[in-house]
Amino acid sequence: MNQVITFGEVLMRLSPEGNKKFIQADKLEFYFGGTEVNVGISIANFGENVKHVSCISNDFIGDTAIAYLRKFGVSTSAIVRSNRPLGVYFLEVGAVMRPSSISYNRSHSSFSEIEPSMVDWDKALxxxxxxxxxxxxxxxxxGGYETLKAGLILAKEKGMIVSADPxxxxxxxxxxENAKDVLNDLMNYSTIFIGGINEINEILETNFNDSNDxxxxxxxxxxxxxxxxxxxxxxxxxAINASWHKIRARMWNGKEFRETTDFEITHIIDRIGTGDAFAAGLIYGLQKFDDYKSMEFASAACALKHTYEGDVNYATVDEVMGILDGNTSGRFNR
Structure with a gap:
């Protein structure tokens, strides 16, 4: 009873090399990812037991995506297959004052075919x-909403910890479907909330500002x-610009408010998946540390993800702890 379960679409990302626009490029790089996939792989890289639940194309691209997950030790036993193609998104990576741009091609993807009857949640959980x-x-x-809800109902019955990132x-x-109604419904099965003022305002229909109070x-x-x-x-x-950001975290655990100091990332290699790296660090941390140390670990993991190309955070626990110990100079490890 120690497995972390993630559920969501697996996507292929296509990008020109470096910071080129598509019109400049004559070849593309590809990566696999997807919000929940990124979280799962990151947690697996921390040495934890992870299973990803999804619906993936029944072709060589789907086979490659599954092999990619398995490479990191993520269990794919609960993945079902579809004759529809894998979802794809296209990314132009911005720099300095030029923002990144994304275009999705996922409306008729393999995951869009998911239905509750396709997933054996009792076995998956x-x-x-x-x-x-x-x-x-x-x-x-x-189908994604209904399948997720079926999994959450069973997870609650089993007494599992459920983290929600709206x-x-x-x-x-x-x-x-109305976003507010759906998110309100699913929040009833959740125990940890990972999100900011914007998400809370959307769910509660409130107008809180970004201040700590x-x-x-x-x-x-x-x-x-x-x-x-x-x-x-x-x-x-x-965000100072597209290449220079600062990251910190804050929490309310029902008893106290705490906030971390900033991690400054002065040259972003890849921003995609950084929020997922934060969530993964938090999920790992809350199983190992107190709330504040978990939040620090998550922030450091998030900061490190900005240094890796692709959607996934490749950082290990030792590397994250090194950042927390102040080893941020980038000097050689010998």
Whole structure:
């Protein structure tokens, strides 16, 4: 009973090399990812037992995606297959004052075919201790919402820890369900909230601002509406430009407010998946450390992800702890 379960779409990312626009490029690099996949692989890189649940294309691209997950030790035993193609997104990586740009091709992907009857949740959760979900999955399709809800109901019955990262993105909700209603429904099965003021305002229809005082009041209001939620964690990003950001975190655990100091990333290699790295660090940390140390670990993991190309955080526990110990000069390890 020590497995972390993630559920969501597996995507292929296509990007020109470096910071080129597509019109400049004559060849592309590809990576596999997806919000929940990124979380799962990162936790596996920390040495934990992880299973990913999804629906993947029944072709050589799907085979390659599954092999990619297995390379990191992520169990794929609960993945089902579809004759539809794997979802794809295209990314132009920005620099300095030029922002990055993303275009998705996932409306008719293999994951869009997911239905509750396709996933044996009792088997998938048999060794589960922790279930992680994000607002991306229920935003994609009704089957994603219904399948996720079925998993969450069983996870709650089994007494699993459930972390929720609502990740509200207005442009994804196209199949007719109301985002607020769906997220409110799913929050009833969650125990850890990973999100900021924007997500809380969307769920509660409130107008809290970004101040620490408002964050505390927003967290209290969230816990009051959803008593199953025990702790609220928020990653704060300050962008100087597309290449230079600062990261810190804050929390309300029902008893106290704490905030970390900033990690400064002065040359971002790849921003994709950094929020997922924070969530993964938090999930790992809360199983090993106290709340504040968990938040520090998550922030350091997030900062490190900015230094890796691709969607996934390749950092190990020792590397994250090295950042927390102040080893941020980038000197050679010999």
């Amino acid at each position: 048999r060794k589960g201790k922790w279930f992680h979900w994000t607002g991306i999955t229920p935003a994609l399709c009704k 990740t509200y993105r207005k442009g994804l909700w196209k199949y007719g 408002d964050f505390i009041e927003a967290s209290k209001a969230l816990i009051n509406k959803f008593p199953s939620i025990e702790k609220v964690f928020d990653k704060i990003r300050t």
